[in-house]
Amino acid sequence: MSEGLYAEAKELLVGGVNSPVRAAVRPYPFFVKEAKGPYVFTEDGERLVDYVLGYGPLILGHAHERVLKAIVEQAERGWLYGAPTRVEVELARKVISHVMPGGKVRFVNSGTEATMTAVRLARGFTGRNRIIKFDGCYHGAHDYVLVQAGSAASEYGVPNSLGVPREAALLTLVARYNDLDSAERAAKAAQDDLAAIIVEPVIGNMGVIPPERGFLRGLREIADRYGALLIFDEVITGFRISMGGAQEYYGVRADIVTLGKIIGGGLPVGAIVSRKDIMDSLTPIGQVFNAGTFNGNPLTMAAGLATIEILDTTDALSRASKAAEEVSEELERAGEGLVTVNRVESMLQAFFTQRPVKDADGARSSNRELYVRFHEALRRLGVFIPPSQFESLFTSLAHDDEAINLTLDAIRKAMRGLR
Ligand SMILES: Cc1ncc(COP(=O)(O)O)c(C=O)c1O
Secondary structure (H helix, E strand, C coil): CHHHHHHHHHHHCHHHCCCHHHHHCCCCCCCEEEEEECEEEECCCCEEEECCHHHCCCCCCECCHHHHHHHHHHHHCCCCCCCCCHHHHHHHHHHHHHHCCCCEEEEECCHHHHHHHHHHHHHHHHCCCEEEEECCCCCCCCHHHCECCCCHHHHCCCCECCCCCHHHHHCEEEECCCCHHHHHHHHHHHHHHEEEEEECCCECCCCCECCCCCHHHHHHHHHHHCCCEEEEECCCCECCCECCHHHHHHCCCCCEEEEEHHHHECECCEEEEECHHHHCCECCCCCECCCCCCCCCHHHHHHHHHHHHHHHHCCHHHHHHHHHHHHHHHHHHHCCCCCEEEEECCEEEEECCCCCCCCHHHHHCCCHHHHHHHHHHHHHCCEECCCCCCCCEECCCCCCHHHHHHHHHHHHHHHHHHC
């Protein structure tokens, strides 16, 4: 049972978990026994409709047959060679064709590694040091981006983690999302030392916060005016809001795109995609260092390739979006007067506030205690949404009518209980 496992885990793992948001489920995290399609099955015998989906990667739902087959077939041929493989070339071709035709990619093992490498690459390419990020955007757990970050960093109130040297944080200027004036002020403050502007084109780590009209284009212009590179962190949005990600969806080109989550089909992954001249600054051609024992590992590459092939040849993205639309509409109906719902395609979040949520301050000022009670009520009714307001709900191809109807009913009951 989860309670006993958690007691054991707490003796052995910090907080009983390996990533902090997992400890936010009260009174203790449920332990998962298995998962299939839109459902997770807990050690306590519950079946829950899953809107967490591993925090984003599982766009096809759990244990999709074709992805499973690709992983097993690869595993039978061995799973780590320390030498190149055909499958990484095939996945590279797919990713580049959607994200940056004519460009190149480097596969790494997490979104954190992707943004860490992207920032180093931007610095190496421009010969400059400073970067701008936005309050509430989360780009992973490395020093230069752990400044006013979203996700768990926000939930736990550690905008600047202990252990991040002040000197490192000083190189990161923070601007307000959806506020071009504040981005311009930060760019001015960086003078001629601005290497990059990094942004989640849709914030997915403060709940969901979409860009207002003109915001991303404005960032493109500021980056150009100051000779800096624009980095879109599409670890969440890549292959979710459209096959070409936010660049395609909003019609704004970035210089560097970071990817993760979906492109590994649910196995650990990250990637940096950019123009050839920028990418060739990386080792072994250039002098910006990146390496990794597990970079481009065959199991991940096989799972990622199978996933993208399915996205390419089916209406999976639009079906996931449709499921999210139904959930959003019910949240709005049942939560009228209580919540504001933000959604972009298959990512969404309900904020317990009546004001529009356009930036991190808006998200922070919503009623988080009510959100947690809502999460707990849904859990009792068989639906798992993130335990923190500062995360997104995700839908997948696997969210069929049965799962959605169960969810809509649970939303109605849970909202009634909160009034
Ligand atoms: C936008 C964004 N960037 C980077 C990361 C870090 O990715 P990872 O957890 O794989 O290190 C995340 C993780 O949620 C993310 O949402």
